[in-house]
Amino acid sequence: MSLRRFILKRVLLIFxxxxxxxxxxxxLVKLTPGNPVQVAIGLNPDMGPQEIARLKQRYGLTxxxxxxxxxxxxxxxxxxxxxxxxxxxxxxxxxxxxxKLPETVALGIFGWVFAVAIAIPTGIYAAVRKxxxxxxxxxxxxxxxxxxxxxxxxxxxxxIFSVSLNVFPVTAPRTPLWHPKTLAFLLMPGITIGTASASxxxxxxxxxxxxxxxxxxxxxxxxxxxxxxxxxLKHVLRNSLISVTTVAAFLTASIVxxxxxxxxxxxxxxxxxxxxxxxxxxxxxxxxxxxLFTGTAIIxxxxxxxxxxxxxxxxxxxx
Amino acid sequence: xxxxxxxxxxxxxxxxxxxxxxxxVTVDPADIQEGGTFRAALGSGVxxxxxxxxxxxxxxxxxNLLYETMITTDASGTIYPWLAESYEQTEVQDIQRTAxxxxxxxxxxxxxxxxxxxxxxxxxxxVEHPDNPSDPSAGDTAxxxxxxxxxxxxxxGTFGMEYEFQLHEGINFVNGEELTADNVVAxxxxxxxxxxxxQVFDSLLDVQSDGDxxxxxxxxIPDAAFVRExxxxxxxxxxxxxxxxxxxxxxxxxxxxxxxxxxxxTGPFRLTDYENxxxxxxxxxxxxWFDTEMKDWFDGSSExxxxxxxxxxxxxxxxxPSSRAAALQEGEVDMARGLSSSTLTxxxxxxxxxxxxxxxxxxLFMQFPVTQxxxxxxxxxxxxxxxxxxxxxxxxxxxxxxxxxxVPLPPLAAATGTTDYEELTEDLKPYNTYxxxxxxxxxxxxxEEAGIEYPIEVTIExxxxxxxxxxxxxxxxQSMNQEIxxxxxxxxxxxxxxxxxxxxQLLTENYYNxxxxxxxxxxxxxxxxxxxxxxxxxxxxxxxCNFQNIDIERxxxxxxxxxxxxxxxxxxxxxxERYNDVWEIVLEENANSYITHSTTVGVxxxxxxxxxxxxxxxxxxxxxxxxxxxxQITYLDR
Numbered sequence: 032m033s034l035r036r037f038i039l040k041r042v043l044l045i046f047x048x049x050x051x052x053x054x055x056x057x058x059l060v061k062l063t064p065g066n067p068v069q070v071a072i073g074l075n076p077d078m079g080p081q082e083i084a085r086l087k088q089r090y091g092l093t094x095x096x097x098x099x100x101x102x103x104x105x106x107x108x109x110x111x112x113x114x115x116x117x118x119x120x121x122x123x124x125x126x127x128x129x130x131k132l133p134e135t136v137a138l139g140i141f142g143w144v145f146a147v148a149i150a151i152p153t154g155i156y157a158a159v160r161k162x163x164x165x166x167x168x169x170x171x172x173x174x175x176x177x178x179x180x181x182x183x184x185x186x187x188x189x190x191i192f193s194v195s196l197n198v199f200p201v202t203a204p205r206t207p208l209w210h211p212k213t214l215a216f217l218l219m220p221g222i223t224i225g226t227a228s229a230s231x232x233x234x235x236x237x238x239x240x241x242x243x244x245x246x247x248x249x250x251x252x253x254x255x256x257x258x259x260x261x262x263x264l265k266h267v268l269r270n271s272l273i274s275v276t277t278v279a280a281f282l283t284a285s286i287v288x289x290x291x292x293x294x295x296x297x298x299x300x301x302x303x304x305x306x307x308x309x310x311x312x313x314x315x316x317x318x319x320x321x322x323l324f325t326g327t328a329i330i331x332x333x334x335x336x337x338x339x340x341x342x343x344x345x346x347x348x349x350x
Numbered sequence: 351x352x353x354x355x356x357x358x359x360x361x362x363x364x365x366x367x368x369x370x371x372x373x374x375v376t377v378d379p380a381d382i383q384e385g386g387t388f389r390a391a392l393g394s395g396v397x398x399x400x401x402x403x404x405x406x407x408x409x410x411x412x413x414n415l416l417y418e419t420m421i422t423t424d425a426s427g428t429i430y431p432w433l434a435e436s437y438e439q440t441e442v443q444d445i446q447r448t449a450x451x452x453x454x455x456x457x458x459x460x461x462x463x464x465x466x467x468x469x470x471x472x473x474x475x476x477v478e479h480p481d482n483p484s485d486p487s488a489g490d491t492a493x494x495x496x497x498x499x500x501x502x503x504x505x506x507g508t509f510g511m512e513y514e515f516q517l518h519e520g521i522n523f524v525n526g527e528e529l530t531a532d533n534v535v536a537x538x539x540x541x542x543x544x545x546x547x548x549q550v551f552d553s554l555l556d557v558q559s560d561g562d563x564x565x566x567x568x569x570x571i572p573d574a575a576f577v578r579e580x581x582x583x584x585x586x587x588x589x590x591x592x593x594x595x596x597x598x599x600x601x602x603x604x605x606x607x608x609x610x611x612x613x614x615x616t617g618p619f620r621l622t623d624y625e626n627x628x629x630x631x632x633x634x635x636x637x638x639w640f641d642t643e644m645k646d647w648f649d650g651s652s653e654x655x656x657x658x659x660x661x662x663x664x665x666x667x668x669x670x671p672s673s674r675a676a677a678l679q680e681g682e683v684d685m686a687r688g689l690s691s692s693t694l695t696x697x698x699x700x701x702x703x704x705x706x707x708x709x710x711x712x713x714l715f716m717q718f719p720v721t722q723x724x725x726x727x728x729x730x731x732x733x734x735x736x737x738x739x740x741x742x743x744x745x746x747x748x749x750x751x752x753x754x755x756x757v758p759l760p761p762l763a764a765a766t767g768t769t770d771y772e773e774l775t776e777d778l779k780p781y782n783t784y785x786x787x788x789x790x791x792x793x794x795x796x797x798e799e800a801g802i803e804y805p806i807e808v809t810i811e812x813x814x815x816x817x818x819x820x821x822x823x824x825x826x827x828q829s830m831n832q833e834i835x836x837x838x839x840x841x842x843x844x845x846x847x848x849x850x851x852x853x854x855q856l857l858t859e860n861y862y863n864x865x866x867x868x869x870x871x872x873x874x875x876x877x878x879x880x881x882x883x884x885x886x887x888x889x890x891x892x893x894x895c896n897f898q899n900i901d902i903e904r905x906x907x908x909x910x911x912x913x914x915x916x917x918x919x920x921x922x923x924x925x926x927e928r929y930n931d932v933w934e935i936v937l938e939e940n941a942n943s944y945i946t947h948s949t950t951v952g953v954x955x956x957x958x959x960x961x962x963x964x965x966x967x968x969x970x971x972x973x974x975x976x977x978x979x980x981x982q983i984t985y986l987d988r
Contacts (some may be wrong), residue, residue, distance in 0.1 A: 065854030071545070072857060078548045078985075084460075084468035093463035117544065119398035120603055130626075149714065186672070194676050201676040202668055202683075205629065298673055300627055308627075311850060 037341055041334050045327075050204030052326040053104065056319055061096045065313045067117035068092060090117055103319065113323075114316030116309075127305060133208055135290050135301035142219025142286045142293075146228035148278060153229075154236020154275075159263060161241055169233065182291055185223040185296035192219060203299060220297040224289045228282040235278050239271040262302035273343045278337035284329040360896065368761045370709035370965050371425050377960035377983050379653035387631075388958070390755035391674045391683040392969050394628040395667045400605040401584050402544035403530075407873070408551070410968035413503060415632050415964045416661060417584035420515050420534070421577065424979035425708060425965055426764055427876030429456035429578060430647050432517040433529065433585060433616065434565075441512040441520040442572050444916045449508050450477045450570075455501040469494060474542035476500050476551050477570055496803050500556040500568075509555050510571035511919065515581070523587040523640040524620045525612075531559030536591035541583060544595065544602050553578050559594070572919040574766075575877045578796065587614050617977060618657045632663040642978055643895060650981040658975040659985045678703070678953060684986070685954045687970060688741040689751040691818055697953045705953050707751070708760050708963040712873045712948030714752070714822065715885060716810070720941045722865040724802045731940040733792035734840075736785045737829045746948055751951060752940075755944035756782050758936045760874070760930075761880055762965050767878025767933075769926045772932065782936040782944075790834040805841040812869040813853075814846035823869050827886035854905040862898035869945070875966065878929050879913050885942045900941045908932045957988040 046294050068086045074076050091102060106112040113124035192198045201220055204212040230307040243249065252262045280331055293301035302321055309317035374865060396409045401417060404410070422432035431437055454477070460470035469492045479493035486492065486869045495503070503509065521529040538557040538705065541550045543627075553576060555568040590611070592599040600611050607613070607624050616639065619632035638657040642648045666683060668674045674686040675693045689697070697703045716738070718725045725731065740754035756779045764771035796802055812823045827842040845866075847855070855861055874880040883889065888901040889907065912918060912928035936942075950968055952963040961965045964973035974984045 063851065064858075065850045069854045069857050070850065078545070080466070080468045081471075082543075082548065084466050084544070087462055087464065087466060119400070119409075120608060123813040142965050188583060189673070189676060194679060197680065199421060200682060201673055201680050202666060205625070264775075290703070296670070298668055298670060304669075313854075 034341060038338055041337050045330055045334065048330055049327060050324065053319065053329075054100070056095075056326075057100050057103070059102055060315050060318055061099075061311075063313075066090075066092055067313050067315070070313055073119070086117075098266055102141045103316065107323075113241070113320040116313070116314050116317050117169075118314075122349055124316050125228055127317065128302065128320055128324050131300065131302045131305050134299060135287075135294070135303060136221055137214075137217060138224060138294065138299060138301055139283070139286045141217045142228065142277075142289070143282060145221050145225035146232055146282055146286075149229040150232035150236055151275070154233045155240060155263065155268065157233070157237040158240030158244065158271075159239075169237070173230040173233045176226045180224065181227070181292045182296050183292055184226060185220065188219045188223060189297070194264055203297070208329035217299075219300055220293050223296070225292045227289070228285055230273065231285075232278060232282065236271065236275050239274045240267055242266045244271050273340075276343065277336045277340040280332055280339060283332035287325050287328050287332075368764050370422050370427050370762050371962045371980075372707045372709070374962050375704075375706075375960055376981065377653065379983075380652050380809045381959070382655065382659055382983065383984045383987055384659045384985070385661050386547065386988065387664050388660045388685070388971070388975065388984065388986065389664045389683045391666050391668045391677055391686045391753065393667070393669055393674070394687050396630065398606050399621070400603050402541050402546050402688050403603045405545060407967045408838055409534055410667060411971050412630055413584065414617070414969045414972035415619040416617045416621065417586070418617050419582045419584055420462050420517075420978070421581045422959045422979060423876060425943070425962070425973070425982075427762065427965075428979070430645070430979050431515075433517060434581075435518045437515040437577070437581070439511060440566075441509075442916050442919055443507075445508065445510055445571060447477050447570060448480060450499075450503055451479060451493065452497045453503045453508070453712045454493040454495045455499070456491045457494050459483075459488055459492060470498065471497055472543075474547060474551060476555060495540075497551075497556070504556055504558070504568055509568040511569035511576060511716055513567045513569075513577060513581075514560075515567065516563040517565065518639070518644060519563055521616055522637070523589075523616050524635055525587055525589055525614050527587040527589065529585065529587075529616055529790055530562045531565045532562075532594055533585055533587060533591070534565045535559045535594040536588065537585045538583065539594060540586065540591050540598060542604065546583075550580065550583070569825065572916045573602075573916055574925050575916055576919075577625070578875075578877050584615060585939065590614055600810070613950060619663060622662075627666060627667055629666045630666075632741050633660060640978075641877070645978065648978050650911075650978065654978060654981055655983055659983060660975060663975070666758075668879045669817055675953075678955065679953065680748065684958050685782065685952050685969065685971075685974075687950070687952045687963075689953065691747070691751045694751055695749045695953055696951065701927075701956075703953055703955055704952055704958075704961070706961050706963045707949045707951045708965050709753070709775070709985070710873075710948035710950040711757075711760065711762055711875055711966045712871055712947040713755060713760060713928060714869065714871045714948070715755075715868060716826070716869045716943040716945060717859060717898060718867055718887065718941060719862055719865045721899050724796075724800065724806055727796055727800055727802075728939050729792055730796045730800075730802070732781065732852050732937075732945075733781060733789045733796065734830065735937075735943045736789040738782070738826055738943055738945060739784045739829055740782060740945065741784070743822050743825060747818055747825065748946065751949050752946040753949065754782070755947050758944045759878055760947040762874055763874065763878040763881060765876070766922070767881070767924065767929045769923070769930060774930060778937055780935060781940075783941050784829075786832070786834050790837065790839070793839050804837060804839045806839065807841045808843050808865065808867055809843045809844075810867045810869060811845045811847065811852065813849040813981055819869065819871070820844075825947075826869075856897045868897070871963060872947070873966070875905055875949075878932075880911065882909050882936060886936060897923070898941075902935070902939050902941065902975075905932070905935045905939060908935050957986055959987050960984045 067090060091099055115123055117119040153169050157166045160166045192203045203216050206212045252266055290301060290303035291306055294301045295307050307322045387541045392408045394408045397406050398404045401413045418433050420434040421429050423429055429757060430692055433573055457469050457471045459467050461467050466485050473496035475494045475496055477495040482492045483490050520682050535557050541547055553569055553573050558566045560566055590600045590605050601835050604615050608747055618635055618638045620635055622633040623631035625928050637861050641656045642654055668677055675689050677683045678686040694705055698705045718731050744752055744754045756775050759767045768774045810823050810827055812819050823844050827844050830840040830842045872884055885896055886900055890896050910930055912925055918925040950963045951966055954961045961974050962971050962982055976983055
């Protein structure tokens, strides 16, 4: 299969995937008890039948679920309209996503950079020192990193660095996103969101390096008298990075998914926190909009990983 | 504390209520330092800065800094004229809502696609005819009087009560416009069709101006709670409302910086910086209108400030309670509320912080499926009520921050809700004391009389995201499951659900026939009526908060007699006596068991001087910063 055909096939697969995501999400939201009108009645028991009927009509809640789904989907496809929020103030879902996206992206970049910066050198070190104490310690730390729940790690960091040591503020500073103060605040959530990914990446780096180091070209390079440092960093690392690069692309997916928990713990006002709020308030269009958006991001990240892998290792296209 | 001069003799006035503020701190005006920014943390942001479209308590905290109403209250609920110089009840007539029949018109019922039937009119309905069909279908007709016909009825002398409010002259909105009677009328017209219209037009007939500074409020029928219920709505300038009976300049929901309209009021602050779901900053209005000399009810120090003394207020949104506590601990905010009981206790024990508790307006209650199986039996319900270990719940779970609900009325509403709160407690406490043996005797009697077999299997449900509440439910279940003299009367299991899922289920039409017991919290106010009506009245739409079809005629009648009618509207003492009967019936029938009464607690650092919490969260910041009725002022010593 040619690379072009391979990419085309992968791209076409996105659409049924997205449709599936939207159907599953819509169904789950609809199956969950509660809708915005019930939220409104709960807050304001004196609301009369007129107001309630008006709200139901306004939000299209009187129509069957399948019709609501089709209306929602056609608005997106035909008008790029993701709907609006309900309640005291109606807001465009697309506007919310656009406004909140930079925060989540910034957090994701921190997590990604942290994961790669930690995982690559540690993975190399563990592979070079395979089965020695340093390797065991690295693997133990990696295992712990994978096992620790994000929310626990985040709370511990707050407790240690904000409350006890007073190094970082508890609340995000009111400076622009790319201001040094904001970036400094992002260190803790960045570490939290990147830890599990770093651990995963480190383990893959280690095994990939170990595998490469046992290959004949490494023995040949050593036999030629090349220094070990050159063998490892120039020859082995380059080949090992093929699999690590693709895994790093997959990391984007786990970082996007992890943002929900991490943003809630740190009160970081990105898409993850917005999604939690939307679920609490049964903001159907907003839940669907954010889910579809993040689902698309994850699918695209996976697509990128697939393509990268196919470019770097042509054998994959024929699988 | 300033006393109440009883101005106007308003039927809604509290008068001499119990001060709910515990360990109140006072400030010597000579010590006050002006300036600084008071930083508060709340759990959620502002849904809208347009009050008619909001029923969120946290939004009201913001609204109360910007907007003002014709009346104000102290912490015990006593009413004082505020934008109004005075008010008085000028007329009361003994009429029922049927008196409006001649002004009613016929309107058809319509049906939404999902079968909800409603009266099809764009006009705000004021009175519905009592003879309208109870189970209407689309195409049926209803007799209604709308806001259009209300002035005609008043002109003909058909109304329940008339109140005259005299506004202060020379009060300006922050945009420079002077407050007049037309602003009041237009602001009330802005409530038409709003999210809050239901709680206005179930009592209000109309609002009319009489000259520049005189406003008349008309009630549909004689209503002892009218002033408290109706005169507390915010007043806005013409820039927002337009003139009376003209299209609004800013549509409902539009008075909001996110809609590019500055929120405008007469309040002591104006909004100067805002970031959605992040923070809002307010700056003190330089030429704020208030002066203690304008108020003849003010009997405090002549040095008492004529407005808040802090320059700015900053309210941050910190959704996690633990993060709010940490932010307070780190000095990032000056005041936080909504903290867990154990966190409050930690702050209480610290010398660097002060907890400011005030008896609150919230209550936790347990609701029985009163129309199902053995739960139809009031004696059985009373027996279960005696198995609730209220002191243990209060002391061990809430660590003393919530109080046992010995009576169905919190001290906050005592002024108008009983003749003598201590006596009421003494009389009614036996219904609510933990008495295993007595409960067993009652259960044996019920078992024999009604042929009930024990143990009765039942599930108690509550929301899972409130850990204290879950522990309360587990403790009650444990108590009910205990064997008494070798007999196990109940086999109770506990089921918890996420808050909105739980509430949504309570609101479904058939929850009442599932046979489950629900435990949930609600919030009342200074008036006693809400404490009985919210959970014991079939009048609540969709049976909200009354999901098990509680409809006890003698209780309904007692509630009506305590609030409505010329006699109680004119005689406060009679009204209090009538409410004594209401609470007795509530406990006799025991459709709901009141478990605890809440405490509102703001925690502040030591740099904050004079802070006391308002009973209701809605004014926890505004009250603390300046309320002459209680000589309440907060300043910053830093």
